[in-house]
Amino acid sequence: MTTIEFFGGIGVIGSSKIMISTPTARVLLDMGLDIPAERDLFRAPVRERPGFELRDRLAVGFAPEIPGVYDPAQLDPGATLGRPHHRSTAVFLSHAHLDHDGALGFLRPDVPVHAHPDTVLLEAAIAVSGTGGPGNRPELTPMTGTVTVGDIAVEAVPVDHDIPGACGFLVTTPDGTLAYTGDLNFHRDGARFSQGFVDRAAGVDMLVTETTMLSFDIPAGAGEPRTEAEVLDLAEEAMSRAPGLALVSMYVRDVDRAQRLMARAAAHGRTMVWPGQSAALLHHLGVEGVTTWDGSRPQTRCHVEAVARAEASGHGRIRTVSLDAVRASPSSFLIQPDVSDVPSLLDLPLAAPHRPPGTFLPFIHAQGEPLGPFMANWHTYMEWLERLDVTFVGIGSSGHATGEALHKMVMDIHPGVVVPIHGFRPEALQVDVPRLLPEYGTSYTLNGRALR
Numbered sequence: 001m002t003t004i005e006f007f008g009g010i011g012v013i014g015s016s017k018i019m020i021s022t023p024t025a026r027v028l029l030d031m032g033l034d035i036p037a038e039r040d041l042f043r044a045p046v047r048e049r050p051g052f053e054l055r056d057r058l059a060v061g062f063a064p065e066i067p068g069v070y071d072p073a074q075l076d077p078g079a080t081l082g083r084p085h086h087r088s089t090a091v092f093l094s095h096a097h098l099d100h101d102g103a104l105g106f107l108r109p110d111v112p113v114h115a116h117p118d119t120v121l122l123e124a125a126i127a128v129s130g131t132g133g134p135g136n137r138p139e140l141t142p143m144t145g146t147v148t149v150g151d152i153a154v155e156a157v158p159v160d161h162d163i164p165g166a167c168g169f170l171v172t173t174p175d176g177t178l179a180y181t182g183d184l185n186f187h188r189d190g191a192r193f194s195q196g197f198v199d200r201a202a203g204v205d206m207l208v209t210e211t212t213m214l215s216f217d218i219p220a221g222a223g224e225p226r227t228e229a230e231v232l233d234l235a236e237e238a239m240s241r242a243p244g245l246a247l248v249s250m251y252v253r254d255v256d257r258a259q260r261l262m263a264r265a266a267a268h269g270r271t272m273v274w275p276g277q278s279a280a281l282l283h284h285l286g287v288e289g290v291t292t293w294d295g296s297r298p299q300t301r302c303h304v305e306a307v308a309r310a311e312a313s314g315h316g317r318i319r320t321v322s323l324d325a326v327r328a329s330p331s332s333f334l335i336q337p338d339v340s341d342v343p344s345l346l347d348l349p350l351a352a353p354h355r356p357p358g359t360f361l362p363f364i365h366a367q368g369e370p371l372g373p374f375m376a377n378w379h380t381y382m383e384w385l386e387r388l389d390v391t392f393v394g395i396g397s398s399g400h401a402t403g404e405a406l407h408k409m410v411m412d413i414h415p416g417v418v419v420p421i422h423g424f425r426p427e428a429l430q431v432d433v434p435r436l437l438p439e440y441g442t443s444y445t446l447n448g449r450a451l452r
């Protein structure tokens with residue numbers, strides 16, 4: 001009999017891990033780093049011990065005890081969890097966000113990881129930039145068409161999210177079919193992919209869906225989420241209102257937005273300047289015209305090393321710019337600061353004699369760090385911006401579907417049972433199909449019945 005277990009994403013945004021098992025095979029959808037709903041014991045100022053990340057996480061219950069998936073080299077010698085499993089096992093990655101891929105480095109080297117070819121390319125660039133999760137560097141296999149693991153067949157179905165290669169999955173077992181959304185939305189670029197996922201998933205036995213946006217109270221009259229075109233128009237407006245420098249914060253793994261923003265900046269005569277690690281990631285993916293700082297602006301070592309790795313990997317030199325060039329012509333630049341190196345803001349021409357007092361200088365915020373008030377570094381960063389008379393300009397648009405779009409999706413797919421996960425309030429998904437709010441680690445059948 002086919003069983004489903006949920007090892008994460010329950011009452012939290014992220015840490016998704018969905019195990020589908022038959023008597024001979026196991027498929028694990030996503031391997032996100034656990035993000036506890038209440039207190040994250042590993043949040044700043046705690047720093048994980050290199051080489052002990054998995055052991056330490058298991059010891060405090062911040063990694064699930066799934067037999068036969070963990071790298072024995074990262075466990076205590078002889079640990080039962082490190083033994084190989086009798087069922088063939090494979091992992092499938094929906095997209096390269098930390099809450100889905102962050103624990104891939106803990107996997108046994110003999111457990112294959114399959115992902116969309118664009119996700120595989122992106123993961124390689126993440127490794128070069130040194131911004132991946134803990135543990136080993138994950139080796140991924142690009143999947144095209146259907147991949148079979150014993151008697152389970154898995155097909156990746158692209159969806160619209162905010163990162164290249166994002167997919168949902170259709171999993172066919174001897175007992176029926178499960179569809180998993182990964183993370184998706186219906187407002188970016190016309191939902192050209194997400195709508196296809198809905199069509200393919202129609203009538204599945206079980207639909208496992210993300211519910212990120214149901215976690216938040218969206219004020220009435222908030223309107224539809226912004227399209228990418230609107231995000232870019234707002235960025236352009238802020239840039240054109242700024243007589244001198246403009247700052248921006250966006251998530252570099254959203255490679256499409258990064259490229260479009262660089263093009264908009266260029267159309268305004270501005271060069272976008274990235275911290276070294278972000279530049280390394282984009283450069284490794286072959287993005288043209290990526291620019292970072294030269295040695296005249298001291299960056300932390302991780303940035304310098306990332307640039308060296310990206311250049312050594314055969315993609316040529318990364319363009320650089322000097323602090324003097326930026327100070328001489330602030331209006332020619334759009335700068336993404338390194339928010340983990342807050343005082344480095346003081347290198348930039350934010351004050352006299354480079355900037356007349358009171359002139360508009362925007363911090364254009366589009367899903368970059370710090371992500372929001374729920375992050376430990378948010379308030380400090382806002383205080384710095386205020387002290388430096390930099391104006392916060394929020395222009396973001398979530399990568400996740402609105403509550404309304406999720407409800408429509410579920411009704412259009414009309415599964416035998418829907419399983420809302422990956423949100424603080426999964427119970428807010430109120431639909432006219434049977435619903436399962438799963439418990440951590442409990443085995444369920446494909447029709448949502450718990451096995452005790």
Ligand SMILES: [Zn+2]
Binds near residue numbers: 095097161183
């Ligand atoms: Zn995501």
